[in-house]
Amino acid sequence: MNDPNLAIRPDFSMDEFIDAHHHLTNEVVNDNQAQELEAAEEAEEEHVQQQCHLHDEEEAAQAEDRKKNKAKFAPVCDHNIPSGPVNIPTPYASRKLKKGEYCELYFFTNDRLAEAESLNPSIDDEAMTLLKADNGQHVWVPASSTNQDKTSVIRDKDLSWEQFGEAAI
Secondary structure (H helix, E strand, O other), X not given: OOOOOOOOOOXXXXXXXXXXXXXXXXXXXXXXXXXXXXXXXXXXXXXXXXXXXXXXXXXXXXXXXXXXXOOOOOOOOOOOXXXXXXXXXXXXXXXXXXXXXXXXXXXXXXXXXXXXXXXXXXXXXXXXXXXXXXXXXXXXXXXXHOOOOHHHOOOHHHOOHHHHHHHHO
């Protein structure tokens, strides 16, 4: 792009510009009015270029801000607030899901969700419990990640169709 300040201004009185000169001047518009109109058009064009330049700078600044603060510009999902009760599974099942481990469907049946709702949430996430590992060593683990009653868990293949349907919903 060339610098317009360094460009040589054409001589509009030359023969090649005579058609444009006649188009701008007639009985109604004289030479002085034509020059004023042309100057006004040039000023307006310069103003539009300045506005475009400012708009481009603003877009670049916004793009840089979005890149720096991705969490600030994260899209917000347009979901309705749940009208019914929210069923939260036991801390044991929640911890397994957070870790990405397999969790039995039994923890999501109506019976187990009701049991989890009545469970006393006195176990702090920070609390630790001492367990004996498979190799015989004692290990400290978060108390909420331990299942207190592993004997009552029904394996997935032993669930009834009704329990399976409850857990699938």
